[in-house]
Every structure is written in C-alpha cells, then in structure tokens.
Amino acid sequence: SQTIHQxxxxxxxxxxxxxxxECTVEGTSNPNxxxxxQAAGRGLQLLFYxxxxxxxxxxxxxxxxxxxxxxxxxxxxxxxxxxxxxxxxLCAWSAPLLxxxxxxxxxGPGTRLTVL
Amino acid sequence: xxxxxxxxxHITVSEGAxxxxxxxxxxxxxxxxxxxxxxxxxxxxxLLKYFSGDTLVQGIKGFEAEFKRxxxxxxxxxxxxxxxxxxxxxxxxxxxxxxxxGPGTRLSVLP
Numbered sequence: 578s579q580t581i582h583q584x585x586x587x588x589x590x591x592x593x594x595x596x597x598x599e600c601t602v603e604g605t606s607n608p609n610x611x612x613x614x615q616a617a618g619r620g621l622q623l624l625f626y627x628x629x630x631x632x633x634x635x636x637x638x639x640x641x642x643x644x645x646x647x648x649x650x651x652x653x654x655x656x657x658x659x660x661x662x663x664x665x666x667l668c669a670w671s672a673p674l675l676x677x678x679x680x681x682x683x684x685g686p687g688t689r690l691t692v693l
Numbered sequence: 694x695x696x697x698x699x700x701x702x703h704i705t706v707s708e709g710a711x712x713x714x715x716x717x718x719x720x721x722x723x724x725x726x727x728x729x730x731x732x733x734x735x736x737x738x739x740l741l742k743y744f745s746g747d748t749l750v751q752g753i754k755g756f757e758a759e760f761k762r763x764x765x766x767x768x769x770x771x772x773x774x775x776x777x778x779x780x781x782x783x784x785x786x787x788x789x790x791x792x793x794x795g796p797g798t799r800l801s802v803l804p
Binding site: 611689 | 725727729734735736737738739742744783788789790792794795796797
C-alpha cells in the first residue's frame with residue numbers, strides 16, 4: 578500500500594530564516610505530487626504541482642519554491658521566511674493522470690509552520 | 694472557473710443524531726467529486742469519491758454521499774453521528790492541478 582510522509586511535523590522559525598519541508602511517498606511510482614497551504618480559518622491553496630522529476634508548476638507567486646530531486650520526493654523551500662508564510666503545509670500525491678480521467682489525491686499528515 | 698461551495702461554516706449535532714453536510718459545485722461536464730475529513734492538526738483523509746455510475750456512494754466510517762446533477766450537489770450524510778466524527782469536512786472537485794476545495798464545514802458533536 579502507498580504511504581506519504583512529511584517532516585518535520587511542527588516547525589517554529591524566525592522571520593528571514595530559510596525553510597525546507599520534505600515529503601516522500603512510498604509504494605507507488607511516478608506519482609503526481611502537490612504542495613498545499615492551509616492558513617488559519619481558510620481552505621486549501623495549491624502552491625506547487627509536479628508530474629515528474631524536475632517538473633514543477635507554481636500556482637501562486639510567492640517567496641516559496643519547490644523541487645523534486647527524486648521520483649517520490651518533493652521539497653518545499655524558502656530562502657527567507659515571511660510572517661505570512663505561517664500555516665499548515667500539506668503534501669499530497671495522486672497516480673499519474675490518464676487523458677481526461679479522474680484521479681484521487683491522498684494527503685500527508687502535514688507540517689505546522691509558525692514564523693515569528 | 695470551477696468552484697465548490699459549502700453553505701454551512703459550522704454545524705452542531707447531538708451524538709446519535711443524523712447528519713447532512715451540504716456541498717454544491719459549479720457547472721462542469723464531468724464533476725469528479727470528493728469528501729475529505731480533517732481532524733485538528735491532521736492531514737486530510739478521503740471519505741468517499743464519485744466519478745460516475747451509481748449516484749449514491751458509500752464511504753468509510755459509515756458516511757455516504759449522493760450526487761444530484763439537477764441540483765449540482767454532492768451532500769454528505771451519516772445516519773448516526775459519533776463523538777469521534779467531530780472534525781472539519783471538505784468537499785472537493787476536479788483533477789490534477791485543477792483540484793478545487795470548498796471552504797469546509799466544521800462539525801461539533803454534543804454528548
């Protein structure tokens with residue numbers, strides 16, 4: 578069966594510090610990978626989407642970036658954190674999309690980031 | 694653009710009572726629809742999904758949802774709520790990077 582891991586679970590960082598959040602998926606190959614942010618009292622916002630190694634689509638302009646160095650590894654980074662980067666970050670995966678076909682996203686446990 | 698609305702921000706029910714959470718989606722030829730549940734501080738867990746076929750779908754934890762194309766709705770139901778069902782519930786639609794979530798409905802359960 579497939580599992581998705583995220584770490585760290587919680588993180589407190591000062592403004593201006595760098596960030597690296599990691600997501601890994603087990604039990605599947607060539608997954609689509611996603612980074613979402615969930616701000617307090619808000620819904621989910623898609624940040625990045627990847628269909629393969631080195632292939633990243635950014636959905637929202639911001640000071641965050643994403644990388645996919647390996648097939649089942651997805652990393653969210655920032656060089657300098659802002660207060661507004663605080664939130665709950667969720668990684669998700671889905672099977673490769675067939676043309677026009679449906680897919681289902683499965684979520685990791687999330688990382689709670691607090692920027693002070 | 695495709696969208697999902699959940700009219701109820703917060704619902705409170707007594708344990709053992711029935712539950713219905715509302716979800717409406719904007720027009721779309723093939724609305725792939727989903728319900729997820731999120732406990733505090735946790736990730737999202739898939740409850741059920743609808744792609745095609747039988748409009749009444751069964752999910753985990755005793756939940757079911759009914760797709761009604763004429764009403765553009767995909768409401769979530771449970772006949773008897775347990776205290777452990779207290780959580781945030783998200784309706785979603787789409788595929789790939791076009792996955793759209795509703796704003797969520799927070800469910801509180803009274804003992």
